[in-house]
Amino acid sequence: MYCFLSTMSLADICVISTTIPKMIVDIMTHNRVISYGGCLTQMSLFVLFVCMDDMLLIMMAYDRFVAICHPLHYQVIMNPRLCGFLVLVSFLLSLLDSQLHNLTVLQLTCFRDAKIPNFFCDPPELFKLTCSDTFINNIIMYLVGAIFGFLPLSGILFSY
Template sequence: MGPENQTSVSEFFLLGLSEKPEQQLPLFGLFLSMYMVTVVGNLLIMLAIGSDSHLHTPMYFFLSNFSLVDICLVTTLVPKMLVNLQTHTKVISYAGCFTQMYFFMMFACLDTLLLTVMAYDRFVAICHPLHYVTIMNPRICGLMVLTAWIISLLNSIPQILMVMQLSFCTEREISHFFCDLGEVMKLSCSNTLINDIVVYVLTCLLGVLPFTGILFSYSQISFSTCGSHLSVVSLFYGTGLGVYLSSSATHSSRKISVASVMYSVVTPMLNPFIYSLRNKDIKESLRNLSCLFLDFP
């Protein structure tokens, strides 16, 4: 197959998690349910935090931002997948593919940075309680979240621009349920060495380093007090880093797409349960919120 100039590429084909017709409906039901749980659960967290003045603290400020990013992350991926499953099509436009790729990288990066900020917040609260109010003041907290957004925005731009310069072969089938950077680069007829180097460097800078910071923060606190947090961190980072660091070496694209479900769909769904529903303050706020709605005429 010969190369085809990238400007003439109008669409790609997402093969999804399974090509068997009998599995399309069960997959649609499963992912629709997971998407609804993720969106409703995280919206409830944000609503509970916003409506309760007792929860207007740095920890819950970061958690509400984390919930917002999780909603954005799954919304970037799952609706298109559901449409393709329902209509029995695999098509995604060239512009749609690169747009999805950009926002996925941005929100995934935001997740890693916010997890790091949340770990640092707990480290300061437990190890430096007397200085907590001074260190984690509203201005600093807002600046930390703003910085995370800016870094995430800037992280995605060079990678997308570099991929857009590639030429693509006539093979346009992406062995994934969304436009993953590594899988799209596999379709290129161009030399992707520079792209691979950039991906590895940015993955290390914005993946490995924050993960190291999280482990350090929690090790200073006590692993026993943050086991549930670490389970989500391990799931997100373990599958995420594993996928991207091995994507250019493995030939099992199907295994990569299944692993990607864990950090891109499952982890955001678990956020309301692990980070909030086990928290008595959040549960109390949700209880008060439900009573308010039930009493509303």
């Protein structure tokens, strides 16, 4: 359990660290503009760490399930090797989700403005600035969001 908690607290710190420093700089300079490269970097890191939080919740639910349903076998089942593997799997799934978000944004061809008037960047903000049709990109974004939203919810509910 402590392995998952420490990894989750690290992911939470990283989530905040992707947006707050830019916001503080924007407040100090009175400039609320983010470049396209900065936007892609921020969006990728933000989605990575938020999705990792969700995946770690699944792993913690499984850990709780094993602790309650198999208390005498807990040390054997949830050994440090398995915990490390589960953290790695949550990171890889989060990385996949993050890269899917980036690929949908990179599919956009032209933009009306090269600068985003906000300190936080996410795909709907970029879809507003594009000249091309974003219907397929919206469908992909909602489908990926539904899959990565349903997966943690179903894992947590299954553990009960």
